[in-house]
Amino acid sequence: MRPLHASIESVGLLGPGLPDWPAATRVLTGVSRWQPVPPMLPLPLSLPSAERRRSGDVVRLTIAVGLEATARAGADPATLPAIFASSGADAQNCHEICEVLASAERQLSPTRFHNSVHNAPAGYWGIATGCRAAANSLCAHDASFGAGLLEAVCQVAVDRTPVLLIAYDTSYPEPMRSVRPIPYAFGVAMLLSPARQAAAVPLSWSTASADRMEDQALERLRGSVPAARSLPLLELLARGADGCVRLDYLDGARIELKVSHAA
């Protein structure tokens, strides 16, 4: 295939020990040590109070990283097509629905039900930002970040529009945690555009193994949260360095990106 190109205009990040992109930059460049403390998810003040009350961790996480990325690029979130990628969407809500349905009464709350859709964060994002552009919500299990990235880069290339990519995951409680052990909430947003500035990324396939993080603790994070499969790319962006990264995607396929920073 011919390589696909996009520019990464900005990043928003919220994960364990990574409270925002500047703090993450210090960790990823080795200036500060990574502390595995669960992230504080800010109240989504941009939502009307009724929606804010109904929203869970996934909504806090995605709005926080989405607004960080758009603010850093000086972009208006109300105008941007958005792509949400997640392995399990609202894990806590899914567990609670299954518990209710296993009970005798099966009294499911309407809010729990509408929050159960995989695209609930996209819906809340639209309400919070007033954005009526297309929003997509994808899942590819452990390959969800890669699937979201491919979707975003195709949209940038074909529609010649900036696109906001938000990849995120949250932890299941038990008993699901034992079968899908995602230890931390982690969200990353990237504003991608067709303009050739910031970090330009041509993308292609590879069957070679994915890049790992040198730091063993960060490597465990990369391996345990699907959205954190983005870490090798984030490290390169944090260092402001040109280079090549291979990101985990599906079995037998990796996404290879060549990153070059604008002069």
Add this chain to the structure above:
Amino acid sequence: MSPLALTSFTATSAIGRGLDATLTSLRAQRSGLLPCRFETVRLDTCIGEVPGIDRVKLPAELAEFDCRNNRLAWLAMSEDGFAARVAERAAHYGAQRIGVFLGTSTSGILETEIAYRHRDPCSGALPQDFRYRGAHNTFSLAAFMQRALALAGPAAVISCACSSSAKVFASAQRAIAAGLIDAAVVGGVDTLCLTTLYGFHSLQLVAPTPCRPFDTGRDGISIGEAAAFVLLERPDERLDSDGILLLGTGESSDAYHMSAPPPDGRGAREAMLQALAAASLEPGDIGYINFHGTGTPSNDAAEAHAVASVLGKKVPGSSTKGATGHTLGAAGALEAVMCALALKAGLMPAGLNTRRVDATLPVSYLCENRPARLARVMSNSFGFGGSNCTLILARAG
């Protein structure tokens, strides 16, 4: 956008397995909606169940994917020569050059719902045979189809509630236009489960009798299950005049409410306008519209106003959900296949169960089948979270 050809397609729903059975039911105006006897569900509603899913046995090499949703996918993919056609094209393009983009809203959640009834009484653990990746995870459908069809290109599930398997057409179109792939297996599969039956019930959105879209007395949805698959490729000289093309797609968000559309249907309107623009068509070019038409009072009203504001009041249309039920994440692809059948067979299918069309809705709703040589048709799909998608399909000749 450059048109794409639907070089193979199939659908299985409560009104039939495969295209012949589906068309026979459409011609006979037969609905597949029956009183709900599903699993342990005790709700006063009707459902569109596909018979025989419980008896499907996946081959051993696909056993890790066993769940109701993937069994229905397996049942459906062998109809109408679909799997064989995909294999033939994979040999032509290469397995890496065919993408898999499928819509589902609930994937294999039924298996998880049942597993939660069988947790270890001491530890609370799920049963040993619980499979998260193969059954529960939303991606399970695309992973299963990719494996079953021996494909090795990009794959994703798009899960945007009831617009999911309409939006897969747009994503596949972009991936083909970008050169990422040469062809795509798109479609949707959603199967009955407790989450949706009790969930829509909690919102007081399920009808006690078979749903009656656009009826003056409409009182909610009937939930159905279905699988529909389409192979999308660039058109070539082998496409005859009977061939079906995807001409345009449109996607928008409501930015309004999680489970209700704005009364003027402005997000729906935007999706339809985008699809017309992508297809380089005028509103007068559309000969039939397959409404989203769920049968709830507010959904149908919002859609009717949106359609009237784009196409006017005269374009004949119907919701096939009176026949199949609302198949949720499979609805977009199922109704795209209904549109392809309408184009091929020269038939505008009736909206079943609707006795008295709501006179306050500015639409030309079909309560009886109408033969027509159609050239271009539109299909709407809207979902929770304010997710809207419109597709435009056409005859090649």
